[in-house]
Amino acid sequence: MKYLFTAAFSLVFLSGAFAQKFYTKQASIKFESEAPMETISAINQQAVSVLDSETGEMQWSALVKSFRFDKALMQEHFNENYLESDDYPKAIFTGRLAENISWQTDGQYEVLVRGTLDMHGEQNEVEIPATIYVRDGVISASSAFAVQVADYGIKIPKVVKDNVSEQVKIYVQAQYQAL
Amino acid sequence: MKKILGIVFLLILAVVAYGVFKYYQPPADTANKNADYTVDADAFLVEFSSDETKANTKYMDQIVELHGKIQSVEKQGETYLVQLSSENPMSGIAIEFQPDQDLSQYSAKDDIALRARYTGYLMGAALVEGVIINK
Numbered sequence: 639m640k641y642l643f644t645a646a647f648s649l650v651f652l653s654g655a656f657a658q659k660f661y662t663k664q665a666s667i668k669f670e671s672e673a674p675m676e677t678i679s680a681i682n683q684q685a686v687s688v689l690d691s692e693t694g695e696m697q698w699s700a701l702v703k704s705f706r707f708d709k710a711l712m713q714e715h716f717n718e719n720y721l722e723s724d725d726y727p728k729a730i731f732t733g734r735l736a737e738n739i740s741w742q743t744d745g746q747y748e749v750l751v752r753g754t755l756d757m758h759g760e761q762n763e764v765e766i767p768a769t770i771y772v773r774d775g776v777i778s779a780s781s782a783f784a785v786q787v788a789d790y791g792i793k794i795p796k797v798v799k800d801n802v803s804e805q806v807k808i809y810v811q812a813q814y815q816a817l
Numbered sequence: 818m819k820k821i822l823g824i825v826f827l828l829i830l831a832v833v834a835y836g837v838f839k840y841y842q843p844p845a846d847t848a849n850k851n852a853d854y855t856v857d858a859d860a861f862l863v864e865f866s867s868d869e870t871k872a873n874t875k876y877m878d879q880i881v882e883l884h885g886k887i888q889s890v891e892k893q894g895e896t897y898l899v900q901l902s903s904e905n906p907m908s909g910i911a912i913e914f915q916p917d918q919d920l921s922q923y924s925a926k927d928d929i930a931l932r933a934r935y936t937g938y939l940m941g942a943a944l945v946e947g948v949i950i951n952k
Binding site for chain 1: 840
């Protein structure tokens with residue numbers, strides 16, 4: 639896990655000498671848990687994302703401890719009880735665009751990204767809908783999808799089942815710059 | 818008997834009040850925390866390039882006071898994000914400031930001193946809950 643990001647990052651960037659590579663260190667990832675009693679949300683604006691426009695490979699990586707909550711107690715529970723960030727400090731998605739995009743042509747492209755989401759020590763194959771924007775040579779991306787926390791080994795105690803949802807919505811956004 | 822009931826009631830009230838206070842308590846303000854380490858940004862990065870694992874363990878969740886030069890500053894949502902200068906684009910220091918921090922007067926190449934909590938290393942060191950301590 640510790641070297642997974644470095645290895646995957648190297649794979650994306652060192653393959654293909656003429657590939658077009660883009661990256662950002664300020665991608666945002668927001669999650670939202672809507673339960674009957676309350677809605678909990680947090681945001682991480684320091685996620686790293688890399689994109690190889692030639693191969694369509696894409697990677698996102700976020701530090702779990704960088705998620706910002708409005709309430710200290712929620713932040714503490716998120717890190718200590720649910721995501722166990724001391725043991726699993728990063729969440730990583732590695733995937734590839736399922737469709738080809740005309741990177742030289744301005745436009746908005748609705749695509750699917752297939753890959754593996756690695757979180758809390760569990761890896762799952764996922765297919766995520768995303769929108770890629772190309773405008774004046776600037777590439778940005780956004781996506782909204784949902785994950786079942788049980789798929790990632792995260793248990794919600796019965797006593798808080800009305801406070802924490804079993805399904806969490808995730809919103810991501812990135813504006814890339816050329817490497 | 819009434820006295821005992823009164824004391825029990827007050828105790829329950831105190832516990833409930835403490836619970837409500839804890840529940841709604843916002844994350845602690847970094848401005849009120851002392852720095853665990855004070856270090857120059859370049860020296861901070863050298864520690865990671867020398868031994869990332871050791872530096873990561875040393876600084877994890879610690880409050881770090883950093884002195885460096887701004888490479889970029891921008892507001893994203895309700896917080897400012899700052900990158901400190903680094904020769905290597907694959908490295909560097911990224912800080913997200915607390916929502917109450919106004920960095921509108923800062924720009925690239927400005928010197929800055931800040932305090933923030935270290936959260937890990939991706940394409941560089943990441944810190945959150947930053948506060949300005951000069952200017």
